[in-house]
Amino acid sequence: MRNTAKAATLESKFPLLTVEHDYILSKDADLSVAYRVELPELFTVTSAEYEAMHSAWLKAIKVLPNYSVVHRQDWFVEEKYKPELDKEDISFLSRSFERHFNERPFLNHNSYLFVTKTTKERARQQSNFNALTRGFIIPKEMQDKETLQKFIEAVGQFERIINDSGFIKLIRITTDEIVGTSEQAGIVEKYFSLSQQDTTCLQDIALKAGDMKIGDKHLCLHTLSDVEDLPGKINTDIRYERLSTDRSDCRLSFAAPIGVLLSCNHIVNQYIFIDDHTENLKRFEKQARNMHSLSKYSRSNQINKEWIEDYLNDAHSYGLTSVRCHVNVMAWSDDREELSRIKNDVGSQLALMECKPRHNTVDTATLFWAGIPGNAGDFPSEESFYTFIEQALCFFIEETNYKSSPSPFGIKMVDRVTGRPLHVDISDLPMKKGIITNRNKFVLGPSGSGKSFFMNHLVRQYWEQGTHVVLVDTGNSYQGLCEMIRSKTKGEDGVYFTYTEENPISFNPFYTDDNQFDVEKKDSLKTLLLTLWKSEDDRISKTESGELGSAVDEYIRRIQTDRNIVPSFNTFYEFMRDEYKAELGKREIKVDKEDFNIDNLLTTLRQYYKGGRFDFLLNSDKELDLLNKRFIVFEIDAIKENKDLFPVVTIIIMEAFINKMRRLKGIRKQLIIEEAWKALSTPNMAEYLKYMYKTVRKFYGEVVTVTQEIQDLLSSAIVKESIINNSDCKILLDQRKYMNKFDSIQELLGLTDKEKSQILSINMSNNPGRFYKEVWIGLGGVQSAVYATEVSKQEYLTYTTEETEKLEVLRLANKLGGDIEQAIKQLAGSKINKS
Structure with a gap:
């Protein structure tokens, strides 16, 4: 039976001919190279670093030959967190953490770069003459081997310049990643299904006037295709007011509002067309003369002539290269009502960039077709505007969302923007990379900043990964966690020593087995x-x-x-x-x-x-059996003001830990000192403290010093010499109450202005729909970021330091025969049901 439907197969119109040796060849003989782009994390880049990234792109693009197209394609796709519940021997609290984040939506960012070599004729073609409407004729120019060889060499230089910048990394996409395999979809297949899933299913594409659909997904398109749509001034970066203060600056790239800050499914396409610069300027000279000769008929001709002359003057005066540019934001949704909201969101984000948001209903299909990986040669020239490379590059998105560490060891933190759990290694991988030279940590957080929750969260995960933990505490902060560990191990671990008059802590420092x-x-x-x-x-x-x-x-x-x-x-x-x-x-x-x-x-x-x-x-x-117990808490709150007992007890605990440290070969060891460091920082103890901090590194150990009193830091020179200088990992919580005197803290801790800005942004723009506290983690002055400490209700009841909540848990545990895990399960369940 004859097919009378007005439909064509994708195969008959498909613009790509083949993919071989990792190169994409179109049916018009356009040759393309594809890269995956790795970008720095959000809120971790300074203005100077944005300038350096911009400069690297500029140098790289200048090595490309005429009639090349640079196509950046940034995907932002909504995904849902899948909990990791299939691990062996996963603990009750770890399972609770994973379930708490089950199905939590977040925006996943994938960035691609396509460099295409096309021809002069193809660069000038318009939307009424592309692969959708005509056959294929191979240009003579693309049959020249020398032309193609020069392009391949230029692309190699392009890649080297970007990778040498130290901020951005280009990873060549292979043939299998482009076209896909039987098990995994390629980037072309993913593009046609608007998905980044490894397994995708191609669906029908419907092209109608003012409407385009891919399967059930309705598309909307906003374009920047005219100089009139652009702001009067653009920069490499902008100030992000929500996380900035009068004493600190949080910077984002100029295009960030349409990047990670736009919370919907969308693709940002940017094209930079490198034409013949000399020919472009000659054309503008001719246009200026024509406008001048017609100026007596219309004042607008005179104005246009002046604009063209300004463009020519800048090109000649500053040695700028004339290029064409285009930016579009392609968003989609399954729901038409939601699509209306998305249109408004995209428009408002473009307005934040001081651009005129133009909702394009005519060219959606044409621009979607040009966005096919390796098909930038099909871009309609009338949708581009003339500018210079420097200005065009300001529309590149230069940051991505938070990334998990590839290390097998680490702790689970949360992305401060989307609330997605992240795996963060602050001990092993930084040591291997040379970012830090020791694993010691210094934690500073005022009362109420969430310090106890963060420390409980860190300690629990270290213990679950085989670490021997010794804690010297002065506020019962770890009592709930210790009880939980004792319950889990049936009394084999989780030792809690408390000083009382009836049962004082007793040692024998002269004994060895x-x-x-x-x-x-x-x-x-x-x-x-x-x-x-x-x-x-x-x-x-x-x-x-x-x-x-x-x-x-x-x-x-x-x-x-x-x-x-x-x-x-x-x-x-x-x-x-x-x-x-x-x-x-x-x-x-x-x-x-x-x-x-x-x-x-x-x-x-x-x-x-x-x-x-x-x-x-x-x-x-x-x-004391410190050697075989993996979780030991010394609670010495009762004697912290006793000048005779406090220094002695703390130093004996330190000596006992060093004995543990020396004898446990190849096992991670962690000593956490809360306010007890005050006794250790006296002049008599300074040498001992320095010795311990420098030695623990050699025995696969780390010391974590925790304090909340900033005055103690500012007044003690010994603290700086023995603790701060030997702690390559610094962890700070909300410091806004110290904002007016943070300069002295910055000097004492040796923080950079970038780190200061990050720290002062803590908890400034928290999501009201989630309960969490933010924490800044800095590694060796090289790597730093702000994360969120968000925990499940079960973890909250385990970590809480509120007296009423602790008593509620303990009373229920006593009723259940001392089973604190079951008590927390029941209490958490009732609180979740109420909420």
């Missing part, structure tokens, strides 16, 4: 004794340090040879009192009391000997 003491252990014992003896303001002489070190060495030799001596502070004190003091008096070279006053030492340390006020502290008859 193998009775062996290396140099580091001896030094830590000496440092502990100096801390017990000397006050913060006292100076420690070389003689005092040397004599105390010698005493430690001699005592260790005694306990190693005489197994009847029980290693403890009590027996060490007796050794100093009875033997070492007597040995001092027998020396040929006398030690004056001014150099080493052993009587003062014994008197000061008497309170830690049996019968003294703190005789429990250093004479424990059992060793």
